[in-house]
Amino acid sequence: MIALQARRSHRVERIALVGLRFAAFFVILAMAALLGYLAYEGTKTFSADHVSLGEFLFSPNFAVDAGHPGSAVFIAGSLAVTVFAITVGGPIGIAVGIFLAEIAPARMTQLLKPAIEVMVGIPSVVYGWLGLTLLVPLIRTHTSSPTGFGLAAAGIVLSIMILPTVITLSEDAFRSLPPALKEGSLALGATRWQTITRVLLPSASSGLAVALILGIARAIGETLAIQMVIGNATQFPQGLFAPTAALTTEIVTDMPGATQGSLLEHSLFSMALLLLLIAMVLILLVRFVLRRRT
């Protein structure tokens, strides 16, 4: 009897184990397939079309019909909107993180937290649409920009979109600090402001760095919302209010018409591969920062 029960539970355990292994195996396989396919297709620009890596990365001449897939414009556009977003959204996000962890009364936190969670759930097309109908006309009427589309519109939309990431992670960074730090500082007669700027901020710096890096990762990968407001012009960012394009927006704009095997398709795949590599570098950076802390 006992032996039978033991055997049955043993079987259940075996089945469960197989199921779990299968799930893990599937994730690894999906990841490997994705990486392999992108690497294969994304390098055809260089292997099949014989374009040099230097031309792809540094030439602004994106004329695929004439054999030139220079993508410097899109790379510069991606960097510009990301720098804009993290410069505006980063400090605001960290400030809200400090507020939530150190200053806000419990009831306010209860109100703010769900609001931030809702921000994560809003689809990016909604952000883009709001940008298109509110932000673009606003920029058009209040600046010298004839269109309102461009770097500033995309950057502002992105700044808002990365806020939840930066807020949540920086709040966690402050909350995970040992309470003794804060208590010790206050006991020594430091004011609340001095405690935050001289004790808590430096101690939480690696956690805040992770918040900013993941904010950057979020910004550089965002596609639809910024495609709707950036203008999609194949030109370097010429000031805040001129239209430009990013890697993601270029892929989504020209992808539908890219004939299989064409240089256009290959160069779009190369851009996708580049985005993947950037994401991997950012994740490695996060691991490096976290490891250094411990």
Next chain:
Amino acid sequence: MKRWPGPPVLSVALCLIGLALAGCSSPSSTTTTASGSSTLTVAGSTAMLPLVLEASGEYQRMHPTVKISVSGGGSAAGIAQVAARAIDIGDSDILAVAHPELVDSRVAVVGFAVIANPSVHVKSLSRAQLREVFSGKITNWRAVGGADQKIVVVNRARSSGTRAVFAKVIMGTTPLYEGGLVEDSTGTAVSVVRSTPGAVSYVALSGINGPGVTIVAVDGVAPSKATIVTGRYPIWSYEHMYTYGPPKGEAARFIAFVRGATDLVKKNKFITISEMHVTENDR
């Protein structure tokens, strides 16, 4: 403790992936189910979209067992997808020169108009002036007799057939200015021109709905059926429906229906091929 998942797990995984792949790559050519109903997928040119949508509605009313799904995506997308056998019919404003396996059925003729925001105060432009505007050589409407207003060139995406026709007929070897805005469908191009002072673009006549944009004449000739069929207005092209190999079955019947639906063709501001006095070579 084995590290590697056992053979059954592996084979199940491979089966699943195999199924998924098979599902993706199988050609979705006209499928007839047991009940006798069939489905047809059509995609491509957004200029053709209003005509094809209305024709498919009418066709499905007449043939209740047929399901037709119609979408846009751009001419190049239509050609690419039908060449990959992902759809049954690819709509295009341009010739699919790179695909000898595709068979062309011309269903209508479409005229394209240069449209501008009313703020520019320009009624007509010569071809040379159009080239200067769309290549970015001039940047203010004053230079072509309009208002003191910055020019905002609104291009279509590289996959656009409208863009290809405009580039071929008007621009020739002069490259289009890439510094303006880029819109990926006829509809969004019209709405951006309507809402942006100084904006100018090129769209299918069939895509201009409602007021709010100025149609700019080319060399003094406004686009209309009369000026297009006699060859006086230059920017037009055939509307092609491409099939993989000669059209068969439901696809052939639907193409014949669109071509014969002269009422729908006219209502959507297209021109039937039989009305043309000139051919593409006369342009």
